[in-house]
Amino acid sequence: MKPIQKMGLVLLMLTLILAGCGESSSKPNGETANKGDKVKLTVWHNFAGDDLRAKTVRSFIDQFAQDNPDVELDAQAIPVDGYRQRLSTVAAANELPDLMFVYAGSHSAELYKADLLQPITDVLDQNPEWRDKFLQGAFDPFTFKEKEVYTAPLAMSATSILYYNTTLFEKHGVKVPTTWEEMMTAIKVFNDNGVTPIALGNKAPWVAQSTIIGSLADRVTGTEWFKNASEQKGAKFTDPEFVEALGYFKQLVDNKAFQEGANSIDNTQAEQYFIQGNAAMMVSGAWTLTNLASSASEEQMKNIDVTVLPSIPGGKGDPNTISGGAGGGLALSKRTEGAAREAALKLIYTVSGPEAQKAIAESNSMVMYDTDIDQAKVTSLYYKAFNLVKKTGITPVYDAYLTAEAGEAINNGLQEIMMGGTPESVAKKLQDAQARSTAQ
Structure with missing residues (x-):
């Protein structure tokens, strides 16, 4: 074959190869596509x-x-x-x-x-x-x-904001609670006047865990104890301080802080129950700001203010905190x-x-x-919460640190307490689940 013929053949082959390459591209998972x-x-x-x-x-x-x-x-x-x-x-x-x-x-x-x-x-x-x-x-x-x-x-996850209806607090002469004693007083006064103290929709059982127990328990145990218990290093959920923390949740239940059937309505229904003036308070996350922005009037929201859960006597945790994080x-x-x-x-x-x-x-x-936002595009309630969160510390949300099995144990356990279960029993179930799943 003559040199010029060989060169022509090589060029032809290169052309075919390049054409073939041009006919494909990368597919998901590394496959090729036409x-x-x-x-x-x-x-x-x-x-x-x-x-x-x-x-x-x-x-x-x-x-x-x-x-x-x-x-x-x-x-x-x-x-x-x-x-x-x-x-x-x-x-x-x-x-x-x-x-x-x-x-x-x-x-x-x-x-x-x-x-x-x-x-x-x-x-x-x-x-x-x-x-x-x-x-x-x-x-x-x-x-x-x-x-x-x-x-x-x-x-940003902020899960334990205490929302309260200023109109109801003023009408019944109730002080916004900053201590546990003041919370118990508020609950009694509202119950005596036919007002649900705290709206709760715990049908999906993550709600009570995410919005109440993480922040409430942190006030009792402190954050370091919880992280150690989560890692099963020098602390257990059967320790007296955590049983005590569950005891405070049981106090809310025993004093009828929540409306009847709280385990059978969902979080959205509880939000509507609260914003319509049927409950004086609601402990919920930043998602409630978004939900109310789309479902409530500005007139309804201007009567709502926000704060943190009250302090616990002798507690090891910082009371000026909200559970949350990224x-x-x-x-x-x-x-x-x-x-x-x-x-x-x-x-x-x-x-x-x-x-x-x-x-x-x-x-x-x-x-x-x-980021900078247009104030005209957000609600007055959102700005109140935004400013509150900027002034508070952040503590862990329980299910962000617990294993999936342990998270389910505390979620179901809080429902059990609401139906008459004991803190000791729930603490043991949580400890067993966390120990078992972290050992795997």
Whole structure:
């Protein structure tokens, strides 16, 4: 064969190879796809409600789909009450979606320990002006390896704000309680006058745990004791101080602080019961700010103020605190690779980037991000809570540190106390569950 013929053959082969390369692109999980095929991306989240925050987050997911026509996005909004269990089911089968909303603490930690997640550090490093405006501690619950971050939080979790109706307190001459004795007095006066002292919707049993017991128990035991008990290092949930903490919750029950049937109504129903003036107080999280912003009038909300739970006599914990921390965010499945991974990181930035953080804050939801908001877009109640949280310390939410089994034990245990169970029995069940699951 002549040299010129050989050269022509080589060029032809190169042309065919390059053409073949141009016909493919990366598919999710490292597979290849023909040119023009859409990248498939799945995302699960629990922003399924009609509250402003849920609508805001969904709007950014929808905007991503609109701005990225090359991505075939399967976004599933799953109600909060069933979300964690559904995610656990697919995690057990190693069939997680590409992106999933995870909670700070044990939820995301357990997925990491099961080797189901991968870090998102590179998208943070690619956008340092965004990364550096998160508040101090925002990434702490999601940093499982040194300098490797697994989630960018969408919110700040403040779970034990004491909301109170100023009109009812003034009408019945009740002092806003700052001590446990004052709380017991308030409960008696309101009951004597036919007003429910504290609205509670504990049908989904995480509510009493997240909003009341974490903050109440911290006032008794102090934070260090709880962390030691969670790690089963030098402290146990059967210790006298924790039994005492559960005893304070039982005092609320025994003194009829909550309305009848509190274990059979949900948190949203309790919020409506409270805002309509049927209860003097409600202990709830920052999510109530968002929910009321979409369901209550400004006239109703201007009569509501916020504070912290009262102090406990002889307690070891700081009384000027609220349980909470960094809220959840979108985490990335370890199985997601190639173009799907790139699309997933882009969606994470879209949903938790500067524009989204501002919009979420303006939906009357706390964020772990330094952003300016338009005061005209938020409620008067949100501003009150925002200023309160800035002046208080943050203590752990129990289920953010307990194992899933132990979290279920305390959730169900508080329901048991509300139905006549004893603090000692519940403390033992919690201790047994935490000891058993941390030993595995």
